[in-house]
Amino acid sequence: MDIQALSPEIIQETQVQSSATTTDSIPTDLINATFSSTCIDLISAPLSSRILSFSDEFFAPASNLLNPLPPIHRPGVFIATGAWYDGWETRRHNTRPYDWVVIKLGVASGRVRGVEIDTAFFTGNYAEAVSVQGCFESGDNADEKVKGEEYEGWKEVLGRRVCGPSRRHGWRVEGGMEVTHVKLCMFPDGGIARFRLFGEAVPVWPQDEEEEVELSAAVMGGVAIACSDEHFGRKENLLLPGRGMDMGDGWETKRSRGKGHVDWAVVRLGARGRVSRIVFDTRHFIGNFPQCVKVEGCDIQDSEETPGSADKRWTELMGAEKLGPDELFEFKGERIRMANGQKYSHVRITMIPDGGVKSLDESTKKGEKEGPVL
Template sequence: MGSGTRDRTLIRQYGEVAETFRTWSGAYANLADARLGACVVAASDEWYAPAARLLDAAPANYYFHDDEGMRWVDGWETVRRRQPGNEWCVIRLGRPGTIAGIGLDTSFFTGNFPPVVSVQACRCESDAVPEGVAWTPILRATEVKGDAQVVHPVDDAGIYTHVRLNLHPDGGMARLRVFGRIAVSAQTLPDRGDLAALELGGRVLACSDAHFGSVSAMLAPGPQVQWGKGWESRRRRVPGHDWAVIALATPGVLEEVVLDTKFYTGNHPASFSLQAADLRQHAPGGAADDALIVNQAMYWSELLAQQPLRGGAENRYRIDGDGERICTHVRLNIYPDGGVTRLRLIGRPVRGSD
């Protein structure tokens, strides 16, 4: 290995998230996120690395080391195909939903990426896709670049449960992102629960800064189990404070906020507050509408006045009210900066004509 290659490996041991991916992650949920329950149900070949790594929420590493110290490629990589056809894998999405874009991440795959990729989608109730199912092309044969992150828009209004990623003819890919909107139904909503939950369709529209961690990680399911896997802004050196604007999965009445700062003990915010708005009449439907919402969020009325925060703790605060204030969006303000592991906005969804 030449010195130039060694230097490149040291500098880029861990992959970076491209701005395009950050933009799409802000506007849409990743339906192929393992944290939502997405999983690979079938694959034609996994000679060099398992397809399940496509669904890892973390950026790709140059090499993946397992618990026994073995070194593996961090992504899915097949054998070199020597006969007609192509390699493929079928993924059950974490939640059914509409697909707006396909993110293809070939980080660190420079001479072994597939030259062409296509993606199909279907809807079925079982985990495994039965033979003879009708697959809908959502990304036709598309040229792929090595060591790159590219999002291809999808123009399809269907609700899907599975996708099939086709590598033509073979090769490796670090990550797959299926950007879209989770299909929320009355059956999937709890009578009382976290209305900002990623798995229900809650999403972050924008934030002031996410230098050290993904802002969407705040809404991810489950407890935080590793340092650095929450939202953390850089140290603020100018007046003001950091913030994030969140679209709830469904309109509802909020009753309690849980702000978890586990693993953030010297870098947690000193305090926080909440603002909220009911934008049901606006029926936002795209990135332009989201931008307008974000620009107006600083003027929303206060839902919870500024409250102190403890680091390394689960901070719980009751949201007092008359039980009639319906919210669709919330702005979380942290003062002046810092890290947040998880945010839970507990309340009652508004159903039907409520």
């Protein structure tokens, strides 16, 4: 009987396939729906995530992995090293098992719930497989400690998974491992356009009971869980730090034509608390800011429940207030209805009739908040 000899390539492919499970994989068209209402991208560049070290980035820089925008394609455009790619690409013929990049999360730490690897526009040069490792290291020297190849504290977040050309790949991660840094491994070399690490921020609360805390901020555990529309700008942008680079860094809806139209977004706060100050930022929104905004709140004990737009538990926090172009608008004191000390787990922002804002800040004093809304 003839026995067929297996090439090293076939053996390697078989080993990779056997290490993957079918239960944790998410269809491409369901990745957004799976994570967008419960998680943030813990390594998004606007959160101040950053690349600490890498094995190689000869063709395209590793920092592209953290770009929150979808990858773009520029066929026929060449730079000194070859064709231009919107992603991370290493040189050919890697003599080691894999290329790697170490990333510091943009939050103090986070519980990992999912991973996305996007190989958009990488066809003959895409990563054939990936794995993700994580660690929890704090202190002044944590970054220096984990960035070197000699660091041995990595634990598996996602085992080796097969990737295909020019497509999004998503996986659920069970257990909610808490990490401060992650290491993406690419087998054996090649290119990846984007890397997303979905999860919940685990904030570090200030010790001073009088210090103000931004309950809605993504870095403090806030999550934008639903909205009426996000045609021009994502709802998640509302909760990011800073004032943004341009109009694309805010939440913006399409133009409305019907009478009485409003647009809204629901935010799950990082902790239950009394809201004492509300700030809207219309930076970069000059001809398309909303005429007015109003804010409502509700307190929901069930962390799995998402309050709908018609939910009767919404109570007014701030009545309709006018906004203007390219400016910060702060509301506090009598302009916020404290509702007899009511604490809130969720807030709903309504834009009248439509438009865009850069960010929202719902703040309280540290002593006026309770545990996280998870």
